[in-house]
Amino acid sequence: MSINYNSYPTIKDVAKKANVGIATVSRVLNNSEKVSEKTRKRVLQIVEDLGYSPNLHARSLSSKKGNSVSLVVPSIGNEVYATIYSALEKELSKKGYRMIVFPLMDNLSLQKIKQKTDLIYQTDGVFIASLCINKIFKDNPPNKKIVLIDSFDERFDSVHIDNFEVGVNAAKYLLQKQKDDSDFFLISYKEVQDEFTSTVFENRDRGFVETLEKNGKKPNIIYTDLNWDSGFKLAKRIASKKKHNLIFSTADKIAFGLKAFFDQNIYTPDEDYNMISVDDLPFSKVTGLTTIRQPFEKMAKEATNLYFSYIEGNEDIKNIKLKTKLIIRET
Amino acid sequence: MSINYNSYPTIKDVAKKANVGIATVSRVLNNSEKVSEKTRKRVLQIVEDLGYSPNLHARSLSSKKGNSVSLVVPSIGNEVYATIYSALEKELSKKGYRMIVFPLMDNLSLQKIKQKTDLIYQTDGVFIASLCINKIFKDNPPNKKIVLIDSFDERFDSVHIDNFEVGVNAAKYLLQKQKDDSDFFLISYKEVQDEFTSTVFENRDRGFVETLEKNGKKPNIIYTDLNWDSGFKLAKRIASKKKHNLIFSTADKIAFGLKAFFDQNIYTPDEDYNMISVDDLPFSKVTGLTTIRQPFEKMAKEATNLYFSYIEGNEDIKNIKLKTKLIIRET
DNA sequence: CTGAAAGCGCTTACAG
DNA sequence: CTGAAAGCGCTTACAG
Known part of the structure; x- marks a missing residue:
């Protein structure tokens, strides 16, 4: 047997x-x-x-130590986490550590990770990317060092960007592209059980909306899934040749789908629409997407430092805020 | 410490x-x-x-058993492996097994996995997706049950499709779209150290080329990376309004990039080009890509069965060949 | 520089 | 139905 x-x-x-x-x-x-x-x-x-x-x-x-560490991500099949994974692995293996990925792509994975007998509780430390820790572990997180990547919680070490500011900058960019017949759109992501949603998107949304408000504008707000298809389908709904659309898509993945639709249907930047997004995945460059770059590699590096600083005896909680960069391209 | x-x-x-x-x-x-x-x-x-x-x-x-199993994939950040992962996990957790992913995205990961002390050698079994086992472990694979997914090696259990036939069918499809001024293109993937390349793409290539040859045609062959950017950049090179291009892209990921370029530059299917690809990732549908669907979920299910059949005492080597399906859309 | 021994936290015959 | 004990394959004081 x-x-x-x-x-x-x-x-x-x-x-x-x-x-x-x-x-x-x-x-x-x-x-x-x-x-x-x-x-x-x-x-x-x-x-x-x-x-x-x-x-x-x-x-x-x-x-009494496994020299291994966990990385919890929302999903595999997403270049963002592939980037974070590689960067983390590179840093960790310098120290002789192994990393185990826990993608939370469905409820099954989520349930597993909550069980105290799960593999994740046997690793020495836990890195959590882009997820709300409360959502995952409720009020009962693993009793070991936790480092948050791309999210924030004052109770834990974290490396993140200022997502409110991201929203502000997106608004500023679009505002300056504004014409008489411009319509503003906020395309963002919200989880179903939103009491636990990571604040990442929330903050981007707020920064954007508040900045527009200050300028007397109000965007149409649409929530969707974090992938191409959703973006594409969404574009069908909102695209219009009669109006000039100003779009803030809070993630490149969604923006790619929107862009694909616009390209397919011959909507041109500056003419029919302008769009800004967040992440700067490799495809953004090639397709000419204006976006706000996230420093994923740097995040991974800092996160590793945080972890080893703890291992070496430093028990303070540290939150590191990294700078983003506006990358202006065609859209 | x-x-x-x-x-x-x-x-x-x-x-x-x-x-x-x-x-x-x-x-x-x-x-x-x-x-x-x-x-x-x-x-x-x-x-x-x-x-x-x-x-x-x-x-x-x-x-003396870990109730865990390894999954080796070429990369995270790819929907194909996310699909396979989810499907496998679903099956395995029914049996109380945990799965650990080993993405081989760079040389570092590859080196790790080769070390006998690596985590992978502590799991009860190893699933390998789309990779050539010789390449990974040389002549020295882990001494435990190995199941190949989406690749073939007579020495091991495997679940795969007939990739030669895939190439044949792609050729047939394009042949029937042929016009007087048609140029054929084979856009495929080849690893650098090609002595170890998985035979998957090789077989697709052969099926395609041989079928064209029988019809007195010869494609232009171009190798590139398995991602959008590469496809996009490539399209720039080969696109031409003067000729009608018939393209077989051996993976959806590449085809998406090509399609994005065509759309952006107003090349229309049937008119300027026709294209067929392989996989049928979610985005294919939305963007109207004609493709040959791979039964990833079924592969995962069959692979799990193979594994547990071994656990239950069945020592025969089994190779399972699954059917593909031509999905005709706009291109 | 090296070995015998205790111990890590479990599972599993074995005996009751 | 239940407990004492051996054993899984290592690491790490301890003693030499």
Whole structure:
């Protein structure tokens, strides 16, 4: 029934063959302590011969640390998190850490992660990207270091941008593209159970709306899903040749869909519409989308620093706010 | 320096408080054996009170199985693998299994996975999607059940489609769209170290080229990366209003980029070009792309079956070939 | 520099 | 139905 692990050599096998104690084998494997060059070599040779590899469970159990860390993301299949993942992994592996991703793409994943027996509770630390921690763990988050990426909660370390300001800047950009017949649109994202929605989009929305208000304008507000299809379908609804549309899409993914529709139907920037978005994913450049760039790599780097600063004994809660950059292109 | 786990209650703590042996606690936690309803309840209550959760490392070490499985994918940030991930997770969690993703987005990840000490070697089984197993593990794959998804190797269980046939069908479709001034293009993907490239694209390419040849045609062949940007940039190079272009893009992701360029520059299907692709990602529908649908969900389901069939004692190697479906849309 | 021994937190025969 | 004990494969003081 169950898989046979007996075929794998253990530290004992290595020790016996090398004529040393298991402690010595352990030492050379962890290249710790002082082991004579001679026995070190011999042990390594045997390790090689036997194809030995340490059992991580035993190691973690014994040493009380797993050298692994969790990354919770809303979804796989999204370049944003691929970017964050890569950047984090790069930093973490410098320190010998492994990272395990927990995508929360559906309710199933969410339920799993809430169970105390879940894998996530066995890792040394938890990075959470773009998600509201309350939503995930209710009032009962894992009892280990938590670092928030692209979201904010004063109770935890975080690296994020000023999303209110993002909204403000988006408004300013569009305001300056304004014509007599301009209509303003805010295309944003809101989760179903919105009591738990991450404040990221909320803040972008507020910054945008309040800035427009100050200028005597009021946008049409539409909520949709974070993907191309939604953007495309939405564009069909709002596109109009009679009016000049000024659109703030709070995520590139949605904007790509909108743009695809506009392109397909020959709506031209400045003429029929102007649009600004957030993220600056690779495709933005190619398609000529004006957007506000998020410093994802830097976020990952800072988040890692935060984590290791904690590991090294620093218990203060730190919130790091990173700068964004307006990237003006055709739209 | 290291995290203090002493704060976590252990099975001993529970046992003591409940006035039972640890074996009993273990039994109720695994809802195995017969435990009297009375003590079961008491133990569960204490578990709750203490906020106890079992240590997975200890459990795995002791029971010799981790109830976890690996999924190796070429990349996160790609809807294809998000789909496969979700489908697999759904199936696996029915059986109480956890899945850990290993995206191989860069050389770093690849190196890690090759080390015998890596996490992947601690899981009970390995699913590999769209990748060539030789490339990843050289001649030294993990010594546990391996199931290939969307690729083929006679030495391992696999679920895949007939990629040669995919190429044939793409050719047939385009051939029937042919005009006097038609130019054929094959836009495909090839890895740098091509001795290890998965045969998926190779087969699509061959099926396409050979079918055209039979009809006295020869396509222009261009290799590029698997993403939108590449497709977009490529389109710039090959687009021409003077000729009618017949394009087989071997992946939707690339086709999206091409399509975006065509739309932006007012090239119309049937008129200026026709295009067929592979995958049928959600965006294909919305943008009107003709494509050959891959049955990703079914693949995941079959792959899970293969795995559990092995767990239940069936040691035969099985290769399952799934049907694809031509989805004709505007292009 | 090295080994014997205790211990990490579980599961699982074994005996009752 | 239940408990004491062995054992999973490591690491880490401790003693030499």
